[in-house]
Amino acid sequence: MSTQLSSEQILDDYATYVSSGKANFFKSIGLPLIPGKREGVRIYDRAGHAFINCRSSGGVFNLGHRPQPIIEALKNALDELDIGDHLLLSEWRARLAKKLAALTPGDIRYATFTPGGGEAIDVAIKLARAYTGRPGVIHAVEAYHGHTGFALSATGDKFKARFGPMIPGFYAVPFGDIAALEDVVNATTAAVIFETIPVTGGILIPPPDYYPRVRALCDRFGAQMILDEVQAGLGRTGKLWALSEWNIVPDFMVLGKGLSAALYPISAATYRPHIDARFADEPFMHISSYGGAELGCVAAAAMLDIITAPGFLDNVNARAKQLGAGSAAIRARYPALVADVRQRGLMIGIEMVDDMLGPALTLALAQRGVLANYAGARANTLIIMPPLIIGAADTARVLNALEDSFRQLAGG
Ligand SMILES: Cc1ncc(COP(=O)(O)O)c(C=O)c1O
Known part of the structure; x- marks a missing residue:
């Protein structure tokens, strides 16, 4: 399915024919990601860099990409x-x-x-x-x-x-x-x-x-x-x-x-x-x-x-526990940055002390191969919603990327 078009050409076409504002927004934040291949919990950019999709488009990708x-x-x-x-x-x-x-x-x-x-x-x-x-x-x-x-x-x-x-x-x-x-x-x-x-x-x-x-x-x-x-x-x-x-x-x-x-x-x-x-x-x-x-x-x-098959929600609950424990540890390590962590299952909101931190953390995570975004109506809160099929190893990768990103934001 890959095309001969360069990323620059696609960005240009997007800006000219779909939405100039959207193309400029993603360019300006340094994340001009154009998804190419996608499979399971990952999407890939056109150069083949993988991102674990912790947006899941709000649940569209509950079963991952292309189940x-x-x-x-x-x-x-x-x-x-x-x-x-x-x-x-x-x-x-x-x-x-x-x-x-x-x-x-x-x-x-x-x-x-x-x-x-x-x-x-x-x-x-x-x-x-x-x-x-x-x-x-x-x-x-x-x-x-x-x-x-x-x-x-x-x-x-x-x-x-x-x-x-x-x-x-x-x-x-x-x-x-x-x-x-x-x-x-x-x-x-x-x-x-x-x-x-x-x-x-x-x-x-x-x-x-x-x-x-x-x-x-x-x-x-x-x-x-x-x-x-x-x-x-x-x-x-x-x-x-x-x-x-x-x-x-x-x-x-x-x-x-x-x-x-x-x-x-x-x-x-x-x-x-x-x-x-x-x-x-x-x-x-x-x-x-x-x-x-x-x-x-x-x-x-x-x-x-x-x-609804037996075991499906068991994985959701096990990964939720893993992600919850990891997020709580990060909150304890970075009290000057994290104000609150709210969670139900595989939906987690990490509220930070400043509205600037949501966009900054979103970018830091993307640079580490994790796609997540801050809440649309509350920029200080990062939302993590991975596909419900995510495994333990990928959940650990997400937590490592989070830890690393917080270390960067804390200036460490
Ligand atoms: C809670 C909630 N309700 C409704 C909608 C609207 O759904 P759609 O984008 O499919 O129109 C959304 C979309 O993000 C949503 O998050």
């Missing part, structure tokens, strides 16, 4: 299927939804499929508004739910400041603050939406009683509770769903990224039967030409088989 069982499943499917006609019924959509229903919490049973996570969030908010007949949507100040319509309106200011006016009826509260939420939820609230563990906000862990109280508050006012598990779901936290920790059942749970196994875009708004029942007379309430593409359904179903 072979999914490639096989897709190759077989290509002999018979295509995207499918979104207006017609579909065996493959029904199969995937049934598989999800067996795995999702409580009585969550229905799924509306979309290509991207932002659109799946749009579906959840749209249906919550129609179900309740109310306008209000409460989200976290630190939220990131995507760049589409309702999703962008439910996202933090940093991402929407230039694109206003946003959709009316959206209110932001600080994540984890139940009193702030109680102040704004009322009889006009259609939905309360949170990322179960906000990642772009810097891996925020709510107080233990937060979600049960959010659930109770939604029940009291008839508001729909939407949890976004686009990054935190599908095994990332060491449990199949991040929300399992709190033993609650939201009205909607939104999935994306890892659902695709990085090979065919597919996302889903899953929800409880009362929502489906409300739309019995309007079955075409969300039309999306590529939503529930049958090839994507095949990829997602094969991915679910892998992450």
